[in-house]
Amino acid sequence: MAVLDSDKFATKAIHAGSHVDVHGSVIEPISLSTTFKQHSPAQPVGEYEYSRSQNPNRKNLEDAIAVLENGKYGLAFSSGSATTAVVLQSLPQGSHAISIGDVYGGTHRYFTKVANAHGVETTFTNNLLEELPQLVKENTRLVWIESPTNPTLKVTDIELVAKTVKNINKDILLVVDNTFLSPYLSNPLNFGADIVVHSATKYINGHSDVVLGVLATKSKEIYERLQFLQNAIGAIPSPFDSWLTHRGLRTLHLRVRQAALNATKIAEFLAQSDDVVAVNYPGLPTHADYAIVKKQHRDALGGGMISFRIKGGAAAAAKFSSSTRLFTLAESLGGIESLLEVPAVMTHGGIPKEQREASGVYDDLIRLSVGIEDADDLLDDIKQALQASKN
Ligand SMILES: Cc1ncc(COP(=O)(O)O)c(C=O)c1O
Known part of the structure; x- marks a missing residue:
């Protein structure tokens, strides 16, 4: 059985994103090279060209996150906040977003002090499910949930929110910050979320020695848009931090x-x-x-x-x-x-x-x-x- 045919979390956590190198290393080496040789112009020797665009250790971590969140694609960033920034940066100018009221303070700060400067206006609500139908506008493009909330640990029914949102407009993205639970306890993509984000600084790395963010999605279109921004903005994690986080993830x-x-x-x-x-x-x-x-x-x-x-x-x-x-x-x-x-x-x-x-x-x-x-x-x-x- 190919390891990744397993649907058991422990097996996936240990083996997802583990690619054997030319030496057969059981644990991947840290790949510090910023650039990669090409045979001839635009003909790289392997799958990498330049480390901001992609790096072997980041790729391994991204693959593992995609598997553990039951997504198809994963992306890693230099922090949870950089992950949030890239997701919100992907919204067209003039968009409207809806967020639960007690989101992480840094997410609230990004919505109100950064995204609004780029023409994204946000409505916060403490009664998301009840108020959603009235709050959605023609230009609403995103709904943001954090569950459980910090620090009062209120839990949101993701499936119900997803159904309500998609019934109104299927193009509205549902994003769930799953930092407090980790992919081991819950997989928001299973309940209809389009994107799941994490401050991997917390449970995913789990050893209080790395600041890093990740996201996962099932949609190729969303992935390509966010990957473009990951490269264009350049808020990427270092190979060492990617490697450490992948190591932490294996015991999640x-x-x-x-x-x-x-x-x-x-x-x-x-x-x-x-x-x-x-x-x-x-x-x-x-x-x-x-x-x-x-x-x-x-x-x-x-x-x-x-x-x-x-x-x-x-x-x-x-x-x-x-x-x-x-x-x-x-x-x-x-x-x-x-x-x-x-x-x-x-x-x-x-x-x-x-x-x-x-x-x-x-x-x-x-x-x-x-x-x-x-x-x-x-x-x-x-x-x-x-x-x-x-x-
Ligand atoms: C729920 C949640 N989301 C996002 C963040 C931001 O993550 P980072 O500190 O890795 O930028 C945090 C940080 O505390 C958080 O608790």
Whole structure:
């Protein structure tokens, strides 16, 4: 059986995009050459000419992403933000876009401060499904979803949004930012998305040592348009970062599954703790969107991200987050190590208080990125930090 005939994630993660070189290297060498020899003008020796246009390590990673997202084509960029930029840059001038309200801050910034300067106007909504029919205009070209959202972990029914959008106008692109789940837990292209994007900086690389972005699509036309821009804009990842990310990707299923199991234990504990006001975790059956989680996430797993409101307000949140011993107080997420942050004063500090509270980002909200350390040790750390937050 050819390896890629397998539909099993673990087999695909290990083998997709693994191409044997002339030496038979089991793990591909890092190909640093910026340019490639040609036999005669416009007759390259192999399939590469110049490393911005394509490079062996980037190609391997792009092939693997396409396979793991059940797409046909993958593209890699120098960051998740560069991926977003290229997708939005592909819209014709004068286009209209619709985005869920609580998208990643950098995506919101790109929509409102960069894309609008190029004539792309965006409407944000906190009730996407209900408001979609009224919000779509003649010039609407794109709908942007992030699921689960950051940091309140609301889940969107991608299939329902895709059906609603395509019924109105089949040419409107549906883009899903799948960063928080990774291709192991969900494949938005299966539910009707046209493009799935990731900050591979998070789970896909998974070791907090690379900034990189990827996307996948089933459409040749979309791929060719975005590949043209990838080359024209040149926001490409280095061969080394592509290689590292591909290495990280090969253990995605092990890391993400363990992070989700650890997070479930912690979320269950927090949900019954007297020191906690509320818990947001898509893997809990009490989560408002759990019916969607069961349909959209592998084994109804909730992922590695949790947010919760601690009793005692901002002061308790600050005390808790400086009292943990295993969870490191730092931005970012999706690595093997556990991190935590207080969104109101860190990742979401730039959003006016009223606006952030409207989407559930209160001063007492703490976000956990649960890593793959021992679950009992992580739980003990949370317990002692909760205790410390009361002193
Ligand atoms: C959901 C989401 N999308 C996109 C990005 C941007 O990715 P990058 O930091 O790799 O540019 C981030 C970064 O935090 C993110 O959390």
